Structure formats: structure tokens, C-alpha cells
Amino acid sequence: MRLRIASFNLRLPEWNSRIKECLSNGHWQEAMSCYVGMQRSGVQLTDTSLFPAIIKASSKISFKLGESVHACSVKQGYDSFPSVGNSILDFYMKWGAPILAFSVFRGMRNRDSVSWNIVIHGHLDQGLVEDGLWFFVQGRVSGFEPNVSILVLVAQAYRILLDFDGGRRFHVYVLKSGFLSVLSLQNSLMGMYADDDIGNARQLFDEMCDRDVISWSMMIGACVQKEEPLLALQLFKIMEVEPDGLTLVSILKACSKLEDATTGSSLHGFAISRGHDIDVFVANSLIDMYSRCCDPASALRVFDSMAVKNIVSWNSVLFGMAYNGMYREALDLANSMVQANIGTDEVTLVNLLQLCKQFTDPFQCRQLHCRILRHRYESNALVLNSLMDAYAKCNLIEQSWKLFSRTDKKDTVIWATMIGAFAYCGMPDEAITVFGQMVKIEEGINQVIVLNLLEACTVSAELKTCKWAHGIAIRSSFAAYVSVGTAIIDMYSKCGAVEEAKKAFDHIPQKNIMSWSTMVSAYGMNGRAEDALGLVVEMKQHGFQPNAVTALSVLSACSHGGLIQSGLSFFKDMVQNLGIQPSLEHFACMIDMLSRSGKLDDAMKLIKVMPENFQGKASVWGAVLSACTRYKKVEVGEGAASHVLELEPLGSSGYMLAASLHASTGSWSDAAKMRRLVKDRGVKILAGYSLVRVGDKALRFVARDKSTPQAIDSCCIVEQLHRCMHIDEADDEVTE
Numbered sequence: 001m002r003l004r005i006a007s008f009n010l011r012l013p014e015w016n017s018r019i020k021e022c023l024s025n026g027h028w029q030e031a032m033s034c035y036v037g038m039q040r041s042g043v044q045l046t047d048t049s050l051f052p053a054i055i056k057a058s059s060k061i062s063f064k065l066g067e068s069v070h071a072c073s074v075k076q077g078y079d080s081f082p083s084v085g086n087s088i089l090d091f092y093m094k095w096g097a098p099i100l101a102f103s104v105f106r107g108m109r110n111r112d113s114v115s116w117n118i119v120i121h122g123h124l125d126q127g128l129v130e131d132g133l134w135f136f137v138q139g140r141v142s143g144f145e146p147n148v149s150i151l152v153l154v155a156q157a158y159r160i161l162l163d164f165d166g167g168r169r170f171h172v173y174v175l176k177s178g179f180l181s182v183l184s185l186q187n188s189l190m191g192m193y194a195d196d197d198i199g200n201a202r203q204l205f206d207e208m209c210d211r212d213v214i215s216w217s218m219m220i221g222a223c224v225q226k227e228e229p230l231l232a233l234q235l236f237k238i239m240e241v242e243p244d245g246l247t248l249v250s251i252l253k254a255c256s257k258l259e260d261a262t263t264g265s266s267l268h269g270f271a272i273s274r275g276h277d278i279d280v281f282v283a284n285s286l287i288d289m290y291s292r293c294c295d296p297a298s299a300l301r302v303f304d305s306m307a308v309k310n311i312v313s314w315n316s317v318l319f320g321m322a323y324n325g326m327y328r329e330a331l332d333l334a335n336s337m338v339q340a341n342i343g344t345d346e347v348t349l350v351n352l353l354q355l356c357k358q359f360t361d362p363f364q365c366r367q368l369h370c371r372i373l374r375h376r377y378e379s380n381a382l383v384l385n386s387l388m389d390a391y392a393k394c395n396l397i398e399q400s401w402k403l404f405s406r407t408d409k410k411d412t413v414i415w416a417t418m419i420g421a422f423a424y425c426g427m428p429d430e431a432i433t434v435f436g437q438m439v440k441i442e443e444g445i446n447q448v449i450v451l452n453l454l455e456a457c458t459v460s461a462e463l464k465t466c467k468w469a470h471g472i473a474i475r476s477s478f479a480a481y482v483s484v485g486t487a488i489i490d491m492y493s494k495c496g497a498v499e500e501a502k503k504a505f506d507h508i509p510q511k512n513i514m515s516w517s518t519m520v521s522a523y524g525m526n527g528r529a530e531d532a533l534g535l536v537v538e539m540k541q542h543g544f545q546p547n548a549v550t551a552l553s554v555l556s557a558c559s560h561g562g563l564i565q566s567g568l569s570f571f572k573d574m575v576q577n578l579g580i581q582p583s584l585e586h587f588a589c590m591i592d593m594l595s596r597s598g599k600l601d602d603a604m605k606l607i608k609v610m611p612e613n614f615q616g617k618a619s620v621w622g623a624v625l626s627a628c629t630r631y632k633k634v635e636v637g638e639g640a641a642s643h644v645l646e647l648e649p650l651g652s653s654g655y656m657l658a659a660s661l662h663a664s665t666g667s668w669s670d671a672a673k674m675r676r677l678v679k680d681r682g683v684k685i686l687a688g689y690s691l692v693r694v695g696d697k698a699l700r701f702v703a704r705d706k707s708t709p710q711a712i713d714s715c716c717i718v719e720q721l722h723r724c725m726h727i728d729e730a731d732d733e734v735t736e
Contacts, residue, residue, distance in 0.1 A: 019050060028057040032065060039072070048078050052087035059091045066091045070104075079107075086114045093122030098131070116144040121153060129157040133166075140173075148182050155188035164196040187214050194222030213241045221250040229254035233263065243270075245279045252285040261293035268302075277305075284312050291320025315347045322351060327358045344371065346380050353386040357393035365394045385417045392421030416448040423456035431456035432465070450478045454487040458494045466491050470504070482508055486515045493522030513544055521553035529561025533570070548580050552589060559593035567593050588619040595627030600636055603627070618647040622654065629661045637661045649681065 019038070022031035035054055038045065045051070051073055058066040070088050073079045079088060085108045092101035105111070105119050116139040123132035136154055139146070146154075151174060158167035171189055174180050186208055193201040205211070205219045216239050223232035232254040236243070243251070248271055255264035268286055271277045277286070283306050290299035303309070303317040314337055321330035334352055337344075349372055356365045369387060377383045384403060391399040404410075404418045415438045422431035435453050439445075450473050457469040470488055473479040479488065485508035492501035505511075505519045516539040523532035536546055536554055546554070551574045558567030571590055574580045587610050594603040603624055607615055614620065621643035628637030641661065644654035655678045662670035 019054070023050075023053045023057060028060040031057045032061055035069075044076065045072075048081050048084060051078055051081075051084045055084070055087040055091050059094060063095050063097075066095070079104075080109060082108075082110045082112050082115070085110070086112075086118055089115060090118045090122075093118060093126075096126060098123060098126065098128060111142075113145055113147075116142070117147060117150055120146070120150055124150075124153040124157055129160050133157050133161075148179065148185060151179055151182075151185050152188045155185065155192055159188075159192040159195055162195065164192070167192045167196075181209070183208075183210055183212060183215070187212075187218055190215065191218050191222075194218065194225070198222055198226040198228060211240060213244050213247065216241060217244065217247040217250060220247060220254070224250050224253045224257070227257070229257040233258070233260075242274075245276050245282050248276055248282050249285045252282075252289045256289045256292040259293050261290070261295055264289045264293060265298075278307065280306065280308055280310055280313065284310075284316050287313065287316040287320060291316065291323055294324055296320050296324040296326055311343055311345055311348070314342055315345070315351060318348070318351045322354050322358070327355055330355055331359075344375055346377050346383050349375075349377060349383050350386045353383075353390040356390045360394050362394045362396055365390050365396065369399075381411065381413060385413055388414070388417050388421060392424050395425065397421060397425040397427065410443070412444055412446050412449065415443055416446065416452055419449060419456065420452035423452055423459055426459055428456040428460035428465075432460075445472075445476050445478075447478050447481060447484060450476060450484055451487050454484070454491050458487075458491040461495050463495050463497055463500075466495055466497070467500075479504075479507070480509055482510055482512050482515055486512075486518045489515065489518045489522055493518075493525060496526055498522055498526045498528060511542075511544075513547055513550065516542075516544055517547070517550040517553055520550055520557070524553050524557025524560065527561060529557040529563045529566070532557035532561075533563070533566060536570075546574070546578060546580075548583060548586070551578070551580050552583075552585050555586060555589040555593065559589055559596060562597065564593060564597050564599070584614045584617055584619065587614055588617070588623060591620055592623035592626075595623050596630075598627070598631055600624065600627055600631065600633055604636070616643070616647065618644055618651070618654075621647070622657070625654065625657045625661070629657050629664060632661075632664050634661060634665050634667075645677075652678065 019031055019034045022028075022034060031054065035045070035057075045054075051069075055066060055069050055073075058069045070079070070091070073084055073088065078084045085104065089101055089104050089108070092098075092104060101119060101122060105115065108115060116135070120132055120135045120139060123129075123135060133154065136146070136150070154170060155167070155174075158164070158170055167189075174185060174189070179185055186204065190201050190204050190208075193204060201219065201222050205215065208215060216235070220232045220235050223229070223235065232251060236247070236251045236254075239247075248267060252264060252267060255261070255267065264286075267289075268277070271282055271286070276282045283302055286302045287299045290296070290302065299317055299320045303313060306313060314333075318330055318333055318337075321327070321333060330351075334355070337348070349368065352368055353365070356368060365387075368390070372378050372383055372387060378387075384407065388400040388403050391397065391403070400418065400421045404414065407414060415434065419431045419434050419438075422428070422434060431453070435449070435456075438449070450469075453469050453472065457466045460466075469491070470479070473484055473488060478484045485504060488504040489501045492498070492504060501519065501522045505515065508515055516535070520532045520535050520539075523529070523535060532554055536550065539546070539550075551570070554570050555567055558564070558570065567590070571582075571586070574586075575582060580586075587606070591603045591606055594600070594606065607620060607624075610620075621640045625637055625640040625644055628634070628640060637658070638661075641654060641658040644651075645658070648654055655674050659671045659674035662668070662674065
């Protein structure tokens with residue numbers, strides 16, 4: 001800024017009077033103009049009391065001007081005065097020149113409490129917390145008495161550095177100094193303790209004689225941060241002061257974690273009555289709360305009522321729709337964002353990648369990758385991992401591998417994502433190889449990596465590999481985690497090693513409903529339906545009520561195990577006593593169970609009494625069609641086939657079952673017609689296979705496959721068995 005120089009022919013008293021007048025009125029430009037004019041006219045300022053004010057005025061104008069005033073004070077020897085030295089020190093700290101400030105401070109012969117306060121406050125306020133704490137310690141040694149604002153900043157510095165031991169020592173110092181009754185300092189100490197131990201924070205909170213809204217908000221926020229949402233709600237209900245917007249944001253997060261829509265809705269009403277709903281932060285928290293409480297309609301109403309929206313608002317409602325399965329609506333909203341020229345950040349891109357995974361749309365995934373490159377977000381870890389995962393879900397695993405290979409600094413998350421991507425795409429060997437590379441460079445193992453490794457071993461279905469992965473889970477101390485233990489049960493059950501699965505189940509110290517359900521499913525899928533039913537009785541004895549997932553596992557076990565009456569009885573108990581609302585999967589399982597046992601009339605009756613929105617589902621009619629093929633019920637089967645082919649025109653199973661139905665009754669022309677439809681409609685036929693464990697290896701036997709010696713041997717044995725079956729049938733006919 002160019003300074004206009006005053007050119008008056010005045011004497012020293014007149015210059016002093018004019019400068020004082022300008023300074024007292026806050027006319028910094030005029031004051032500095034007079035000071036520079038006085039200097040150029042050869043008049044020297046002798047009133048040292050004016051120097052601090054002149055330095056303050058220069059700091060309002062330019063750094064260069066302040067340096068000039070500093071030089072003048074040194075030439076005249078005024079910098080030795082404490083007031084002048086402190087003003088120069090304050091000038092450099094406020095202009096963000098801590099090195100120059102330290103040079104001034106070191107040269108000061110007469111430091112006082114103001115000097116220490118300026119240098120400590122300046123460093124702490126500018127985020128130079130380690131230097132600020134060093135000056136604080138040195139000041140205490142020199143007998144410096146800090147003020148309250150310094151003490152508050154020191155407490156915040158210990159919190160930033162996560163130096164909780166130092167923070168506790170500082171707490172003792174504050175207690176001895178008699179400052180602990182200061183509310184702002186108590187709040188700062190409580191914030192420090194909240195990041196370390198919620199118990200210590202709560203103890204300090206309870207000992208406070210006076211609490212303001214900051215105290216309550218900080219304590220409630222700490223409870224939410226430390227995964228104590230119920231305690232946060234309890235504190236909110238006994239608040240002694242009026243909550244502000246920050247309090248509402250924290251307590252709405254507690255409702256989100258608890259999925260407590262009732263309390264959240266009441267808080268919404270309170271926010272409206274106090275005018276907090278116009279606060280964009282409160283409104284965004286309401287959107288998030290309703291979304292996580294499975295009420296996307298209310299979340300959208302809050303969003304539509306917002307006068308001012310920011311990118312967080314758009315991201316919150318976009319996440320809410322995806323979270324609640326409204327994928328098409330979420331996609332429409334994303335298009336609205338583009339039309340409204342709303343900016344894109346990393347959270348927006350991650351939400352859109354989640355939609356790509358749901359639609360398994362490779363084209364959309366590539367388009368988003370282009371947007372990521374344009375916005376230069378490819379180096380963002382969150383975006384990169386989401387993009388790799390989305391490519392894998394869209395069956396573009398080679399793109400995931402390219403992104404992974406190009407990343408120089410690989411952290412634990414990206415290793416976990418790559419292992420999970422290979423496991424999802426049915427490439428267990430590659431997933432295990434990546435894990436080996438990660439271990440070789442001594443990258444740390446976390447719970448997610450162990451879970452993804454177990455998933456890869458589940459896909460491989462090789463018992464030896466599964467035991468190796470189990471050993472890794474044990475050595476890394478994650479096997480005792482309920483999520484990992486449950487994954488181990490599932491892994492062994494898919495290998496047919498039920499006893500190993502049961503041992504893993506027994507070693508889980510704190511079982512939850514998912515671990516019980518997984519073990520029930522393990523028994524069911526391995527033909528041990530009675531053991532599955534027995535385990536349900538046992539889980540009830542341990543205080544766990546079967547949920548919808550458990551019920552589905554039990555019904556599936558009864559269906560495959562031929563326990564029709566037990567299945568019917570459990571279904572009735574599920575509805576009447578357990579309070580489980582049957583889903584499509586439950587009904588489909590019941591129809592499959594009845595159809596498998598030849599009770600097609602009962603299966604058709606059940607379809608008629610099902611909710612109407614379930615009656616037109618392919619899984620229901622597919623079970624009926626499969627049974628009709630087995631029992632040669634052509635009339636019912638043709639009706640079921642028409643439903644299946646209409647609902648899943650690109651699914652191969654419907655055509656194959658319909659062809660088999662006609663072939664079983666000798667209608668070869670109709671069977672040929674079905675096979676022609678497959679060809680005309682371009683339907684891909686997936687060959688059926690059986691997975692048989694031989695020793696520690698799981699061997700896959702694909703229909704009509706003769707590419708391996710084991711497959712050739714198995715085909716020969718199957719042909720021999722078929723000949724034996726024909727001989728038995730011929731003997732039966734002769735006997736008759």
C-alpha cells in the first residue's frame with residue numbers, strides 16, 4: 001500500500017500532538033504519514049510512549065513499514081524499553097514471522113510477563129504447538145505468570161499433540177496455580193481428557209460447579225465420539241442450559257448411531273421451535289440421522305426445505321438414498337447435481353462409486369474414473385480404494401490391479417481392498433499372492449485384511465489353505481473377534497469341514513446372533529438338518545432369539561434335509577412366536593421345501609396366500625419348476641416355466657429346467673424348442689458343477705467336462721452307476 005507522506009513544517013510538540021490525535025482516533029494511515037513526514041523533516045521522536053502505538057499502526061498497513069519503524073527504534077535505542085520491545089515482538093508474531101520474533105525476544109534484556117505471553121500465545125495461536133509449549137516451560141522456569149488465555153491455549157496444545165501425560169502434569173500445575181475454577185480452562189482440560197479417556201473427562205465434568213453450553217456440548221460430543229451414544233442421550237436429557245446448534249449436531253449423531261428415529265424426530269421439532277433448523281450444520285445432521293434411521297423420505301423433506309445447501313447437504317442426501325436401497329433415485333439426484341452445477345468433492349465421488357457397484361455398470365465406472373482424473377482426486381486414498389472396489393464389483397478386476405500397481409505408497413487399506421477385490425472376483429490364488437507380498441514388506445495386518453483373506457480361502461474351498469488362514473487369524477490375535485470367528489465358521493462350512501467350523505464356533509468368546517446363525521447355516525448346507533435345529537434350541541437357552549437370517553438358515557436346512565414337518569413347524573413358530581415377518585426368501589425356501597418333497601399342491605396353495613408382491617418372483621416359480629421336472633408334473637410345470645422365462649429372460653436355468661421337463665415326458669420337440677430359444681435370445685449357459693473334497697483339496701466336477709484325469713474317471717463311474725440303475729429298473733419291470 002502506498003503511503004502519502006505529510007509535509008508540514010512543524011515543531012516536535014506539534015508533530016507529537018498530531019500523531020497522538022490520529023492514533024487515538026484509529027486513523028492509522030494519517031498517523032504513519034505524520035510519523036514518516038516528521039522523520040524526513042529531520043525531527044526525531046523523543047516520546048517513547050508513542051512508539052508502541054506507532055508500531056501497532058504500522059502493523060495495520062504493511063510489514064515493510066513495521067520493519068522500518070523497528071529499525072528506527074533500534075537506532076534511537078528505544079527497543080530496550082520493555083513496552084517498545086513487546087510491541088515489536090507482537091508485530092512480528094501477528095505477521096507470522098516467528099523466527100524474527102524469536103530474534104527480538106532473545107535480544108530483549110528486560111523481559112516481563114507481557115513478553116512471555118506474546119511469544120507463547122503467538123506460537124500456539126499459529127499452530128506451532130511444540131515451540132509454544134517449549135516457551136511455556138522456559139517461562140515457568142523464569143518465574144513467568146501466564147494469563148488465562150495462555151493456559152487455555154496450552155491445554156489445547158497438549159490435546160493436539162495427544163500428549164496426555166503432559167496434559168495431566170499441566171492439570172496439576174493449573175490446580176496449584178488456582179486457575180481451575182475458570183470455566184474456559186475447565187472446558188479445555190475436559191476436551192483434552194475426552195480424546196484420551198471418557199471416564200476422566202466425565203469425572204472433571206461432574207466436579208465442575210458451573211457448566212455452560214460449551215461444557216455440555218463438549219461432554220455430549222465426547223460420548224458420541226467414544227461410541228457411547230446412550231450416555232450422550234442421557235446427558236442431553238438432564239442439560240441445565242439451553243442447547244445450541246453444536247449440541248444438536250452432536251446429539252443427532254447419537255440418534256444416528258442408535259438408529260433412534262423417535263428421539264431424532266423430537267429433536268427435529270425442538271430445532272424448528274428454537275430456529276436451529278435454518279443452521280445448515282443442523283439440517284445436514286438431520287438428513288444424516290433420518291437416512292441412518294431408514295427414513296429417507298423425511299431426510300429428503302429436510303433437504304428440500306433448506307434455504308441454503310452446501311456440498312455436504314447434497315452428499316448427505318445422496319448417501320441416504322444409496323444407504324436405503326434407493327439407487328435409481330440416488331442416480332437421478334446425482335444428475336440433478338450436475339444440472340445445478342454443484343461442485344464435486346471426494347465424498348460425492350465415493351457415493352457415486354457405490355451406485356456403480358449396485359448397478360454393476362462398467363461404463364459408468366469408467367466415466368467416474370475420468371471425472372476423478374479431471375478433478376485430480378486419484379491420489380486421494382478414499383477415492384482410490386472406492387474406485388478399485390467399484391471396478392472389481394463391475395468385473396473389471398484388471399483395472400483394479402492397474403490402479404493398485406501404479407500406487408507407490410501402499411497403506412493397509414489399499415492392500416485390504418486388493419485382496420478383497422480378487423476374492424470377490426473368484427480369484428483366490430491371486431488374493432493369497434497379494435497377501436504374501438504384503439507380509440513380505442512387513443505391512444501391518446488388520447481385521448479387514450484377515451476377513452478378506454478368509455473370504456478368498458472360502459472361494460478356494462481348499463481345507464489346507466483354510467487352516468493356514470485360520471492360523472494367521474490366531475497369530476494376529478484376530479480369531480477371538482466375533483466378526484473374524486464368524487468368517488472362519490463360514491469358511492470351513494463351505495469346505496464341508498463342519499467339525500472344524502464347530503471348533504471355531506466354540507472358540508468365539510463373545511458370540512452374537514450372526515455367529516449362531518452362521519453355525520446353523522453350516523449344519524444346514526452340509527446336510528445336518530437335525531443338528532441345525534438342535535443348535536437353534538441351544539441358542540435360545542443362551543438368550544439369543546433367532547432373527548430373520550437364522551430362520552432362513554433353519555428353513556434351508558429343513559428343505560435340503562427333507563425335514564418337512566420340522567420346517568413347517570418352525571415356519572409357524574417364526575411367524576406366531578418369534579415375531580419375524582416372512583420375507584420373499586422365507587417364502588421361496590418354504591415353497592422349495594414343499595416342492596422338493598413332492599407336495600406341489602401345498603406349494604401352490606402357499607403361493608396363493610403369499611403377499612401379492614412376492615407372487616411374481618422368479619425364485620418362487622423356479623423352485624416349483626425344478627420340482628415339476630423331477631416329478632413330471634407337466635401342466636403345473638409349463639405354467640411355472642412361463643413365469644420364470646418372463647421374469648428372467650436372460651437366465652439359463654429356466655430354459656434348461658423347461659427343456660428337461662419336456663424331455664422327461666418324451667416331448668422332444670418342445671425340449672428342442674426351449675434349446676432353440678436359448679440360442680436365439682443369446683442366453684449364456686453356465687455349466688453346473690459339483691465341489692467334492694478329496695483329501696485337503698476341493699475338486700470341481702463340471703457337467704460333461706473331460707479335461708482332467710479326475711473328470712474322466714468320474715464320468716466313467718457315473719456311466720457305470722447309470723447302467724446299474726437301468727438294470728435295477730429292468731428287474732423291477734420283470735418282477736411286476
